[in-house]
Each structure stands twice: as structure tokens, then as C-alpha cells.
Amino acid sequence: MASYGADILDRVKERFGQAEAPIQHSILVLAFAPGEVAGAVKALRDEFGFDLFLDVTAVDWPDRDPRFDVVWHFYATRNRVRVRVKTAVALADPVVPSLTGLYGSAAFMERECHDMYGIRFDGNADLRPILLYEGFVGHPLRKDYPKRKEQPIVPYREEPKP
Amino acid sequence: MNGRVIPIEAAGGSGKSAAFEYLTTRKDELVGWARKFSIFPYPFVTACCAMEFMAVSSSPYDTDRFGAALPRFSPRQADLLMVVGTVTHKQAPILLKVYEQMCEPKWVMAFGVCATSGGFYQNYAAVPGIDRIVPVDVYIPGCPPRPETVIDGIMQLQDKIARSQHLIVNDRF
Numbered sequence: 001m002a003s004y005g006a007d008i009l010d011r012v013k014e015r016f017g018q019a020e021a022p023i024q025h026s027i028l029v030l031a032f033a034p035g036e037v038a039g040a041v042k043a044l045r046d047e048f049g050f051d052l053f054l055d056v057t058a059v060d061w062p063d064r065d066p067r068f069d070v071v072w073h074f075y076a077t078r079n080r081v082r083v084r085v086k087t088a089v090a091l092a093d094p095v096v097p098s099l100t101g102l103y104g105s106a107a108f109m110e111r112e113c114h115d116m117y118g119i120r121f122d123g124n125a126d127l128r129p130i131l132l133y134e135g136f137v138g139h140p141l142r143k144d145y146p147k148r149k150e151q152p153i154v155p156y157r158e159e160p161k162p
Numbered sequence: 163m164n165g166r167v168i169p170i171e172a173a174g175g176s177g178k179s180a181a182f183e184y185l186t187t188r189k190d191e192l193v194g195w196a197r198k199f200s201i202f203p204y205p206f207v208t209a210c211c212a213m214e215f216m217a218v219s220s221s222p223y224d225t226d227r228f229g230a231a232l233p234r235f236s237p238r239q240a241d242l243l244m245v246v247g248t249v250t251h252k253q254a255p256i257l258l259k260v261y262e263q264m265c266e267p268k269w270v271m272a273f274g275v276c277a278t279s280g281g282f283y284q285n286y287a288a289v290p291g292i293d294r295i296v297p298v299d300v301y302i303p304g305c306p307p308r309p310e311t312v313i314d315g316i317m318q319l320q321d322k323i324a325r326s327q328h329l330i331v332n333d334r335f
Contacts, residue, residue, distance in 0.1 A: 132252075133251070133252050140285070140286040140287070145286065147284075147285060148284055148285070149286060150251065150286065150290070151251065151286065152251050152254065152289070152294070153251055153252070153254055153255055154251075154254040154255055154258050154295050156294040156295070157293070157294060157295065157296075157297070
């Protein structure tokens with residue numbers, strides 16, 4: 001089974017010209033520029049059978065420029081292999097294409113990533129807060145969000161006596 | 163009850179005696195004693211403490227011994243709001259609405275460390291103690307609290323209820 005999956009991953013590497021792409025924890029890691037992501041994922045889905053959208057999230061590197069990595073995971077249910085797609089975006093313009101046209105399940109996960117990291121997904125028409133609430137300022141999983149900062153909806157009662 | 167027992171003539175005057183024929187008390191203590199065994203909890207259950215809530219409600223520990231076993235799933239029928247678990251800022255309006263729907267007199271129990279202080283969720287999401295939102299009568303520590311701790315909390319709340327003055331206890335009562 002492992003050789004079968006490895007064969008698929010070798011063809012994926014060849015297709016995208018990333019022969020040096022590492023395989024970490026049996027996940028093939030591909031890196032693209034933000035503009036290439038949509039086309040690459042479409043190819044992964046249509047040519048290699050990566051039909052399951054597992055997750056999209058981001059990684060904040062506070063001292064790096066570009067600051068954010070946006071990370072997608074896909075799974076090929078017939079070949080039982082996984083691929084990770086990464087791209088880097090800068091704080092000034094954290095925009096990546098939405099994959100809602102390819103995977104319907106991307107919509108909610110992109111909303112969560114927008115909540116937590118402020119990554120905007122171009123093409124996702126509904127980026128309202130999903131885990132956070134209307135009126136929340138900032139993005140709590142960014143490293144520069146103050147750890148103890150609270151944004152209560154209900155005004156607090158007077159400070160409880162210790 | 164203060165436990166002072168004075169003998170008076172039994173009705174019928176048969177002359178039979180029993181250990182518990184008479185006792186004296188004060189009216190407010192009698193009312194408090196009756197009230198403290200009539201707690202109707204509303205479980206506002208949000209997290210893993212619910213497991214401990216179930217354990218303490220069921221037969222091995224049995225909160226029915228304290229008259230506090232029958233949960234009412236409408237806040238309008240309840241007088242004890244048991245907040246069991248983490249309350250997030252997003253949930254806080256719901257908690258406040260439930261509290262405001264309860265009729266007086268009402269009590270609030272913060273069940274577990276998350277409801278008490280936020281516990282280890284000292285972050286953007288969690289309310290650091292429900293006493294920021296609603297007044298709390300009894301705090302039960304623990305993550306989750308042992309059933310014995312919960313029972314101790316219920317008994318402390320019973321003491322508080324028994325000691326509090328009910329409106330019917332006035333000079334015409």
C-alpha cells in the first residue's frame with residue numbers, strides 16, 4: 001500500500017515540478033505562490049483524485065516576512081494519500097483564493113481561518129464570523145493578539161469582591 | 163431548628179409517649195427548613211463538568227437527598243441556576259437571558275473551576291468567572307469537582323437558603 005501511495009506522490013511531484021518536495025509524516029508538502037494555489041488544487045483534485053478537503057488554517061511567523069503561511073490539507077480517498085499545500089502571504093495583503101468553487105466544505109473552514117488569522121479568501125462571499133462574534137476586533141490566534149484581552153458582549157457587573 | 167424540645171400534652175391524651183412528639187422552633191426557621199429541601203435546579207450545562215453533574219445527580223450520590231434532584235428545563239420553573247462548565251463570551255448573553263427569566267427568589271451555583279474563574283481558559287474566548295455576568299451564591303471548585311464537593315456546595319447553599327428571610331415571614335405571619 002505504501003508503494004502505491006508513494007507512486008502517486010511521485011507523479012504529483014513531477015506534475016508540479018517540485019522534485020525536492022518533502023514527505024513529512026507521509027504527507028507530501030507542496031509550496032506555491034498565492035496566485036498558483038487555485039490552479040494547483042484544481043489539478044490535484046481532477047488529475048490525482050484528491051477529493052476530500054480536510055482543513056485550511058494558517059501559521060503566524062511574527063518575525064518573518066511574509067508573515068503568514070496558509071496551509072491546506074487534502075486527502076485522496078481512492079489512493080489513500082495526503083497532500084499539504086502551503087503558500088506565504090504578507091501582513092499587508094493577506095489574501096489567497098477561496099476554494100469554495102472546488103470544495104463546498106471549504107466555506108466554513110475559510111470562515112474560521114478568517115476569524116482567527118485575518119486571512120481573506122478571495123471568492124468566499126460569506127466571511128462573517130463563525131466562531132467569533134460580530135463586533136470582535138482583531139484576530140485572536142495571531143501572535144500579537146494580547147493573550148488575556150477580553151471583548152465581552154455582556155457588560156461586566158462591578159468587579160467581584162476577591 | 164434549634165433542637166430545644168419541651169414536652170406538652172399530646173392530642174388525645176392517651177398517655178403514650180414517643181421520642182419525637184414535640185418540638186419548638188421559630189417560624190422563620192421552619193420556613194427556611196422547608197425551603198431548603200425544595201430546590202429546583204436549572205442545569206445550564208456547557209462542558210465536561212456535565213459528566214460530574216450526572217454522576218452527582220444519579221443514585222450513588224443522589225442529590226435528591228437534598229431535595230435538589232428534579233431539574234426543570236424551563237428557567238421559569240427553576241430557582242437554582244447551576245452553571246456547569248465553561249461559559250464563553252459568545253454564550254454570555256444566553257446565560258444572562260436565562261438568569262433574567264428565572265423568578266425570584268433565585269440562586270446561582272458556579273459548578274467547576276471554569277464557571278468559577280474561567281479555569282485555564284484565560285484567553286479571548288472564555289468569561290473569567292460567571293460572576294462577571296450574574297451574581298453567584300456558591301462556588302464549587304474542581305476540574306471537575308468531586309461529587310462530595312458538589313454535595314458540600316449544595317449543603318452550603320441550603321444553609322444560605324435556610325438562613326435567608328422569606329417575604330411571608332413578617333409580623334402578621
